[in-house]
Amino acid sequence: MGLARAILHPLSLLLGGTEQVSQRRWEQPIPVTSTNEVGTVTHERAQFEAVLSGIGEGICVTDTVGRVLMWNRAAEQITRVPAPVMVGAVIPGPLCLVDGDGAVKDFARTVMKRAIDSGEAVSTAATKLMRLDGSVLSIGMTSAPIRDHAGAVQACVSVFRDVTRERDIDRMKTEFVSAVSHELRTPLTSIRAYAETLQDLVGDEATVQEFLKVIEEEAVRLTRLINDVLNLSRIESGRVRFKEESIALAPLVARAIQTAEPKAAMSNVRLATDVVPDLPPFRGDADGIQQVLTNLVDNGVKYNRPGGRVEVRAWLNGGVRVEVRDTGIGMSLDAVRRLGERFFRVDSSETRRAGGTGLGISLVKEILQAHGAVLEVESAEGRGSAFRFVLPVGGGA
Ligand SMILES: Nc1ncnc2c1ncn2[C@@H]1O[C@H](COP(=O)(O)OP(=O)(O)O)[C@@H](O)[C@H]1O
Ligand SMILES: [Mg+2]
Known part of the structure; x- marks a missing residue:
């Protein structure tokens, strides 16, 4: 496969590019040259692949139509699809990518395709991925185009990792905040009501009136804070459906x-x-x-x-x-x-x-x-x- 070789050579340059990807530095395009010295290529390729397989994040290189050219060991571990199955297949291969709204995504709707079309790096915070055994995980992915020496986009390198646990913790945090806020609101309502009633009862006692006013104002302030926190956590968790x-x-x-x-x-x-x-x-x-x-x-x-x-x-x-x-x-x-x-x-x-x-x-x-x-x-x-x-x-x- 000519393109694959063009991308994997010179390997050290691409490796440099991969490093930029994992560090999210995008300014420099990754140069790809087409000189070919088979001996060095084989050696460098072995080196390069050794390094790639050691990287903890999934790395996937595809051509412009989504055909997988490279699939490192972390990618195998995260998705449980071995490289021999994935390489040569078109994304998502035997995997299933699912949108936020539950729709199944093909290559045309991935960040990879967006990176290739726009010529710029594109990230997604969490895409759902279903493995062959039906287990589901969230992956965060960044894709960047790979250009040839003329600047034309030839391929795309993507770095991804399993963010399922982070997403779960995030969801738990949101649920916790919302539960606590609910519990705080009820007693506050009583505090406000009683402070108001007492203001009516104590008559002109200036100091008492003043203290009661402080109690009431602070209760109002707390209620507002809790309402804001609740509203925000509702929106963040996607539980608020905005009308159109x-x-x-x-x-x-x-x-x-x-x-x-x-x-x-x-x-x-x-x-x-x-x-x-x-x-x-x-x-x-x-x-x-x-x-x-x-x-x-x-x-x-x-x-x-x-x-x-x-x-x-x-x-x-x-x-x-x-x-x-x-x-x-x-x-x-x-x-x-x-x-x-x-x-x-x-x-x-x-x-x-x-x-x-x-x-x-x-x-x-x-x-x-x-x-x-x-x-x-x-x-x-x-x-x-x-x-x-x-x-x-x-x-x-
Ligand atoms: N119109 C404004 N003029 C000056 N500062 C502002 C203005 N709007 C917001 N700010 C600043 O931004 C902060 C955050 O605003 P906001 O999120 O509405 O919180 P809050 O009004 O409850 O303090 C404010 O505390 C204030 O310092
Ligand atoms: Mg404000």
């Missing part, structure tokens, strides 16, 4: 503004909207996008200054484009980069005073991702911030 309905944006914006009004009035922040009147509906989940808008407007008000302003704008441009901008305290570039990390809050006296969980933006990002949208953030310290995203319109994302 045709939704008008304007009422959701109006609701978000209405929710923020008391806080805005208290902190002397003006709220404004500018939604173009003939805006077509977007496709998505009304509750989800409501949460996104409410969170962003709430932040705009919270991280603002007296006399400041928050504006929600929406217009049509490649979808329903939404912008929530404020004239508030803004953020450093580093803070912008860290937005969306669980529990991340800027460490400043202004932020601390405002109170919050550091989960709002995480939620916003997750919800938008489910809509095929990305949260863009622009911010300047002391001047304000703008948050933008585009919602899909018409039939499907």
